[in-house]
Every structure is written in C-alpha cells, then in structure tokens.
Amino acid sequence: MQKRGYFITSEGPEGAGKTTVMNLLGDKLKEEGYDVVMTREPGGIMISEKIRNIILDNEHIMMESRTEALLYAAARRQHLVEKVQPAIDAGKIVICDRFIDSSLAYQGFARGIGVQEILAINKFAIGDTMPDKTILFDIEPSVGLARINAHKNREKNRLDVESLMFHEKVREGYLSLADQYPERIEVIDASCSVETVLEEVYKVIKSQLEIIR
Numbered sequence: 001m002q003k004r005g006y007f008i009t010s011e012g013p014e015g016a017g018k019t020t021v022m023n024l025l026g027d028k029l030k031e032e033g034y035d036v037v038m039t040r041e042p043g044g045i046m047i048s049e050k051i052r053n054i055i056l057d058n059e060h061i062m063m064e065s066r067t068e069a070l071l072y073a074a075a076r077r078q079h080l081v082e083k084v085q086p087a088i089d090a091g092k093i094v095i096c097d098r099f100i101d102s103s104l105a106y107q108g109f110a111r112g113i114g115v116q117e118i119l120a121i122n123k124f125a126i127g128d129t130m131p132d133k134t135i136l137f138d139i140e141p142s143v144g145l146a147r148i149n150a151h152k153n154r155e156k157n158r159l160d161v162e163s164l165m166f167h168e169k170v171r172e173g174y175l176s177l178a179d180q181y182p183e184r185i186e187v188i189d190a191s192c193s194v195e196t197v198l199e200e201v202y203k204v205i206k207s208q209l210e211i212i213r
C-alpha cells in the first residue's frame, strides 16, 4: 500500500506573506521530485470558490458571524472531500493556504463566537483530518496590512476592511493556538525578507519530510 501523504497548512494575518512563501516552497519541493498539490481556503474547487465569493463580497455587510463561520466550514468540507483528502490518500504533499486555524482565530477568537464552538462545527466538517504541520506566519497586523495596501490594484475583501483591532485579535488568537498545539504549529517571524522566511519554513518542512520518508 502506498504511504499516506503529508498535509501542510499556512496561517497568519493578512499580508503575512503566506501565498508568496508557500508558492516558493511548493516550487522548491517539486524541483526535488515531491508530488505537491497547492490549494487554498476558502476555495480550491468550484463549489468552495463560489462559497468564497459569497463570504468575501463587500456588499454582504449584513452577514452574521455564525453564518460566516458555517459558510467557511461548508467550503472546508467540500474542499476536503473533493481535493485535499484524495491527494493525501494518494501519497501527495498538500500545501493549503489557510485551514481550520483561520476559523478558530478569525471566527472563534476575533469575532468572539468562542473557540470551542468553532472547533465543534469544524470537527463536524473535517472529522479527524488535521494538518500534519502548520506554519504560522507571525507579523504585526499593521505591517501585513501595509504590505497589502502598497498594492493599489489588490481588491480588499470583507475581512481585509475590518478594524486594526480586529486583526490584532486575530493575531492574538493565532498565538494562543500555537501555545495550545506546540507540536503541530510552528511560529515563524514573517517580518523578515522573503528569502529568510522561506529558508526557515523550508528547514521545518524538510526535517518533517525526512522523518516520514
């Protein structure tokens, strides 16, 4: 039987560099011969991309917090069964931009719904499939938001435009999750250069892949 693959997630505030660095990591691992699937949440497949559009649409100012949490969980479920789980079962490395910790930090912590409540609906959505390793890109939210704002043509979504206080709560939520799950969540200082952050992330992931291979 083929070995189970490896499930990596990237987490952190907006503009932390998750997409930039994880794309580079994915390319590096592919060059080394690993079979890598890059994907993202909310989205990654058609149904979940449609749910993403509903959640992030700036016109939906009336969206209530629990509705938002349930939509993220629904998008997660479909993405997991259609794309993530089959790839893991086929022995691939899956790198997913955001996963359950985003819901715990944004909806559970920053929106104030409660981490346990969000954990419960997400357990219903994902069962036992937790990431093998999560890279937390830690950064002052003001620095991350400034990086995003520097790109005038990047459209801001319904979550980007939340207050700085909201984004600070998100960061606090993430750091408390890292304390709670020290084996799984690796905190990386994302304020350094792309090259330095990539080097750190590569070291962490490569050491894990060497253990399982």
Ligand SMILES: Nc1ncnc2c1ncn2[C@@H]1O[C@H](COP(=O)(O)OP(=O)(O)O)[C@@H](O)[C@H]1O
Pocket: 012, 013, 014, 015, 016, 017, 018, 019, 020, 021, 147, 148, 151, 190, 191, 192, 193, 194, 195, 197
């Ligand atoms: N380490 C870094 N230093 C400076 N700018 C960065 C760094 N990492 C990413 N950026 C830039 O910041 C912006 C947001 O990066 P991105 O990877 O999209 O972040 P995220 O996916 O975490 O929201 C992009 O314009 C990117 O080029």
Ligand SMILES: Cc1cn([C@H]2C[C@H](O)[C@@H](COP(=O)(O)OP(=O)(O)O)O2)c(=O)[nH]c1=O
Pocket: 013, 014, 015, 018, 019, 041, 042, 072, 097, 098, 099, 100, 102, 103, 104, 106, 107, 157, 159, 160
């Ligand atoms: C997956 C997930 C994302 N989000 C938020 C985080 C982001 O603000 C937004 C996704 O937008 P996106 O543009 O993908 O953000 P980023 O580039 O920073 O990853 O959705 C949640 O609030 N809960 C979740 O469970």
